[in-house]
Amino acid sequence: MAQSSHQVWEDFFKRYYWESILDLANHYPEKRSMFVEFSDIARYDMELANELLEHPDSALAHANETLVRIDLPADVEFTNTHVRIIKLPERVQIRELRSVHINKFIAVSGLIRKATEVRPKIINAAFRCQRCEHVTVVHQSEGKFIEPYECEDEMCGRKGPFKLVHEESEFVDAQKLRVQESPDDLRGGEQPQTLDVDVDDDLAGIVAPGDRVVVTGILRSYQRSTQQGKSTFFDLVLDGVSIEIEDKEFEDIEISKEEIEEILDLGKDPQVYSKVIHSIAPSIYGYDEVKEAMALQLFSGMPKSLPDGTRIRGDIHILLVGDPGVAKSQLLRYGVRLAPRGIYTSGKSSTSAGLTATAVKDEFGEGRWTLEAGALVLADMGLACVDELDKMESDDRSSMHEAMEQQTISIAKAGIMATLKSRCALLGAANPKFGRFDRYEPIAKQINMPPALMSRFDLIFILTDEPSVSRDTAIAEHILKAHYAGQLSIRRDNIINSGITLDEITSAMEVIQPVIQSGMLRKYIAYTKRNIFPIIQDDARKQLIDFYLGLRKQGEDPNSPVPVTARQLEALIRLAEASARVRLSNIITKEDTDRVIRIVMASLKQVMTDPETGRLDADIINVGMGKSQRDRIKVLKEIIRKLEGEYKSAVPLGDIISKAEESGIKKDTVEDMIQKLKTVGEVLEVTNERFKVV
Incomplete structure (x- = not known):
């Protein structure tokens, strides 16, 4: 059994990490951390690995001291280096943190929700006695700032006063992060929980809001203090030892040699398009055109930065507008699953701050304003799916204009001037104005969205639900087959000796099985983007x-x-x-x-x-209005003006209609246009059904 000691760690480093130590010596002091994989410690000695998990403070102290003491061939001396343990086999969900985890070595994964500025933190404070000039150094632990009790000089021994000497004190960079559990791990209806993380030295300032990370560290607890005094409740804070940024974008997905060969074979296949299309939402029947567009959206064009500093976006924005029950939301959900950073949000429950970013008062203690990233920022380099776009408040919708075309979000709130990146493709879904499309009305009229936003979508698809025997039969069969496959697998999982074989389930599942598995398709997309x-x-x-x-x-x-x-x-x-x-x-x-x-x-x-x-x-x-409509409005206003001149007062509606019909404008259209002109203030209704032009 290997108890953690300097000798044990030295033996481990020399056996497994000698190359890494030499590399660190070459780049010291720019690089101050050596990353050690937990699996290597477990392979070297299981007892040492267990001790690291159970008593991390002493084990890590031994590891760091050993690294500083180790004999190096070069004329480099380590003074401020860190051993950072990565790749712990088990991760603890933030919502499952309990008192048994306190002071244990754990790993949590999630999204960086908030990050404070990097600020210096004092670790060894030097105090000068104002009476005898003797300097006393006090090590500062977490929490309160500690001053010396009395002067260390035996001749003096007085209790102050003391003055902090900045030049002789030792500072380290520090930052506080807030990690929120990843939306993918949540069960429906749960609110994501957060955990505060303290990081220092070279871990400070390496992550930004929106990054997906795995943070390894020691879980600490601090007593809450209220106005009535100290509370019996404690707060949890993770003392960060290492940060691994994962799944940042398609570029970070690892692809093995065998997978690359498989990808290249797929690319040569003449049927590659139909394979990709049939791998997107196979449980939804039809919509080949929409699925083809979604496939192109996932592969995306290339963003271009021109010499004059202009950036042309490469992301493709798609809007699906359709009747209720045509599987718009299902398509969006599937898109989120295939994208590397997919964020799904629904319009009714999203505000402009929730989509872009919001300035919030920092609860980390200093009361400073900090930025909290919204959905479009969190989806940077990925895909943002916004359902129920038509139900959003118009003010909230306008915040998407800049995010869609310039792919940035400018914030000017609470003294913070910032530009955040939102280089994401947008897949939106909306319902028609009156819930269902009216086949006799022009479609553009029925989409309740401002023209400025509509024009930013590269593709707009109208999905109508029109009964037809052949199509409905195919859809019904498809849905029932999908349900049947699901029923078989549930029965097999829950009933022992159900008599259902795996082959039966596989053949039933064929209908809804993607041609290319979603994991492989992600890697295929990642390979093309790279x-x-x-x-x-x-x-x-x-x-x-x-x-x-x-x-x-x-x-x-x-x-x-x-x-x-x-x-x-x-x-x-x-x-x-x-x-x-x-x-x-x-x-x-x-x-x-x-x-x-x-x-x-x-x-x-x-x-x-x-x-x-x-x-x-x-x-x-x-513009929201076609040319023929504009021309008719011009004619109508001219008619009202002429009649006003004849009547020398407001004109009755009946006369306007009869004159307009002579010009070839239908009665319904006239009434509709007068209502519109009234709304925008171009025409006044003086008395009941008598109008004049403003």
Whole structure:
């Protein structure tokens, strides 16, 4: 049995970590930490590993002292180095921390919710006696600042006064973090719990709000003090020993050699597109176009930083608008599971502060204002799914404009001026204004969203629920098969000798089984983001330009609407880059441009077609009103003005309608337009159903 001692640790270091110690000596003092994997300690001696877990203070003190004392071949002397233990086999959930864990060595994982500024903390304070000038050094432990009781000089021995000497005191960088348990581990309806972490020296300042981390450390407890005195309740604080940043973005996913070979084989497969599409939400029937768009969103285009400092986003934003019960939320949930940092939030329960960031008074003791990251910041380099977008308050919705186009969030609150990054793709879902689509009304009119926000989405899909025997039969069969597969597996798990074989379950599950498993698909996406940076070929570029110009030409006549804007062209380029990445291709070919033109045209036809002229009109989304509607409003105002001149007073509604019908405007449309003009204050209702232009 190896009791922790300097001799044991020295033997361990020399046997397992001699290379690391030499590397540390080469980079000291810039690098002051040596990372030791717990599995190596367990392999060396299980007793030592257990002692580290049960009595971490003494074991870590021995390890750190041994590292400082160790004989080095180079002329380097360690004075302030740390042994940082990483990769503990078991992690404790924050909500499962109990009194048995106090003073034990544990690892917790979660999201950094809040981080204070890095500030110096005094560890050895030097005091000068004001009477005899003798300097006394007092080691400062956690908590209260300790002053010497009396002067150490035997000739003096008085009880002060003392003055702190900054030059001779020893300081170390320190920071407080708040870690919140990861949303993925929560059961429904639970509120995520938090834990405060104290870190110092080279661990301070390495993480930012939104990072997913595993923090290893010693759990301490501090007594709460109230106005009535000390409380019997204690607060938990983790004394951080090491921080591992995990799952930061796609780039950090580890891929083995065998997996790379599998990925390359997949890329060569001519069926790769249908395989990827059928791996997204296989339990939902149909929606191939939407799933294809979601696949391209996950692969994403390339963000570009231009020489003049402009940044062009590579992320693709998609909006799904549809009737109730068409599985919009399910699609969003699946997207969150595939993305490396997926955050799901629902519009009704999200405020602008919860989406972007909020300034809060720091409860860490100093009462300073600090920033707390919201959903769009936490989803940086990932995917943010916002359900029920139409139910959000309009003020809260406006906070998303900057996050979607510039991919930053600017905060000016409580004296904090900050710009946070939110480089995430947005997948939104919304219901029509009256709950369900009216097939006789123009679609744009039924989407209750401001044009400024709508125009920032690269693709908008309308999902309507129209009964049709063949489609409904297929959906019903699909749903029942999925439920049947679920019933079989539950029965097998819960009833002994149920007689259900694994083969039966496997064959029943085939319907809802993704072609590429979600773990593999994540690695496939990660590989493309790391290694595939496609460049457009001349013929593909020409095709995109011709397509764009062909659409724009429709708007050359002064009386025609503007069919598309440059925003749609940028969307085409982003989608084409993502399409090439799916094939692991470094060049964008006509195959890619054909595909994205098909997807974009399907989206444009659904949303931007003027029902009266049948032409594409970008203003329906960008302005909220098509050109034909604007022209009719102009005509209507002119009619009211003329009649006002004849009547020398307000004009009755009946006369306006009969005049408008002569100009070819229907009665319903007139009433609708007058209501709109009244709302914006262009027309006044003087008395009952008598109007005048303002």
